[in-house]
Amino acid sequence: MLTAYDHPSARIAAAGGVDIILVGDSAAMTMLGHANTRDITVAELLVLSRAVRRGAPSTPIVSDLPFGSYETSDDLAVATARRFATEAGCDAVKLEGAGEMTSRVRAIVGAGIPVIGHVGLLPQSVTSPEGYRARGRDADQALAIVRDARALEDAGCAALVIEAVPAEITALVVERVGIPVIGIGAGAADGQVLVYHDLLGFTEGKAPRFVARYAEGRATLVDAVSRWAEDVRAAVYPAVQHTYPISAEALGVVRDTLNADPAIAPAS
Numbered sequence: 001m002l003t004a005y006d007h008p009s010a011r012i013a014a015a016g017g018v019d020i021i022l023v024g025d026s027a028a029m030t031m032l033g034h035a036n037t038r039d040i041t042v043a044e045l046l047v048l049s050r051a052v053r054r055g056a057p058s059t060p061i062v063s064d065l066p067f068g069s070y071e072t073s074d075d076l077a078v079a080t081a082r083r084f085a086t087e088a089g090c091d092a093v094k095l096e097g098a099g100e101m102t103s104r105v106r107a108i109v110g111a112g113i114p115v116i117g118h119v120g121l122l123p124q125s126v127t128s129p130e131g132y133r134a135r136g137r138d139a140d141q142a143l144a145i146v147r148d149a150r151a152l153e154d155a156g157c158a159a160l161v162i163e164a165v166p167a168e169i170t171a172l173v174v175e176r177v178g179i180p181v182i183g184i185g186a187g188a189a190d191g192q193v194l195v196y197h198d199l200l201g202f203t204e205g206k207a208p209r210f211v212a213r214y215a216e217g218r219a220t221l222v223d224a225v226s227r228w229a230e231d232v233r234a235a236v237y238p239a240v241q242h243t244y245p246i247s248a249e250a251l252g253v254v255r256d257t258l259n260a261d262p263a264i265a266p267a268s
Contacts, residue, residue: 001062001182001193005031005048009196010055021056022094022193023049025064025124030197037123038067042080049088062116063090067124070095074107081108081115092158096122098148102155109156117152119145119173120186121164132208134185136165142172149173149181161193162186164210185210 001020004010005027013021027048028040049063063084070077077095084090092114095101105115120135136142146169149160159180162170167187174181174189183189185208197203200217207213231237258264 001191002199003027003030003193003196004052004056005196007051007055010052010059013196014056014059018059019191020060020062021052023052023061023063023088023090024195025066026195030195030203036126037064038127040066042066042069042083046083046088049084049090053089060091061089062092062094063088065093065095070104071101074103077104078107078111078113081113082111085113092116094118094161096124098151102151105152105155105157114158115156116159116161116182117149117155117157118161118163119148119152119165120162123163132164134164134166136169142166142169145169146172146176149177153177153179162189 001022002013002016002018003024003026004013004021005023010021023045025037025040025045027045028034028037031048032040032044034040045063045066049061053061065077065080065084069080081093084093093108094116095104095108096118098117098119101117105117108115121132123132126132136145142165145162145165149162152160157179159182160173160177161182161184162173163184163186165173165183165186170181170183170186170189180190182191182193184193194211195203197217198207198211199213200215201213201219202217203211204218228237
């Protein structure tokens with residue numbers, strides 16, 4: 001599973017053989033410049049989800065349910081999930097947490113929409129950079145994560161994302177649920193998910209410790225833009241091969257006509 005947020009990234013993910021594309025609420029940070037995942041709206045994520053669907057028409061697409069769009073009632077959760085299914089063509093939705101959220105899962109699944117759960121670190125609950133830290137490193141937290149995973153399976157989740165959890169705890173979750181477990185910063189699992197911008201090196205600054213960069217995309221693009229700007233300033237670009245031809249006869253007619261018309265004489 002890999003995130004994608006627009007038509008080009010969806011096409012790249014699909015061409016690269018990704019099994020599932022996640023239109024993550026991480027778009028709030030990677031695409032819209034917000035400080036956390038909580039600030040993206042349903043309308044904004046729907047636009048991105050539709051673009052991803054157009055870019056990857058044959059790949060399963062999952063969208064996060066944005067913060068504030070599902071937590072308060074089953075009816076709200078179903079209504080929001082239905083919008084992503086019908087308006088954006090998403091195959092499933094993802095939501096964070098267990099506890100009361102198991103009721104939301106049951107309601108959405110009951111409406112015929114598959115749900116992926118999310119345990120461990122819950123980004124929608126993080127309001128400051130200090131909040132992005134591993135979960136399940138003490139016994140109480142670890143046990144709660146395992147129990148939450150089982151509760152989400154019992155509620156009808158089709159799969160689980162487990163984030164920022166010790167690998168040993170992830171292994172216990174995998175042993176105790178019968179649905180696919182997809183890890184991010186959580187060691188080996190049935191599958192893995194990463195943020196597109198992290199994987200391809202577009203993220204500025206230090207990446208999370210679990211990120212493996214497979215390219216230096218930002219550096220490559222900055223270099224390309226810089227070289228183009230230098231060529232423009234030096235009048236190297238555009239060269240002849242970058243222009244469209246016109247016949248000498250047609251150009252002669254244009255020039256003769258302009259020279260004979262004082263209303264469009266050359267600017268002084």
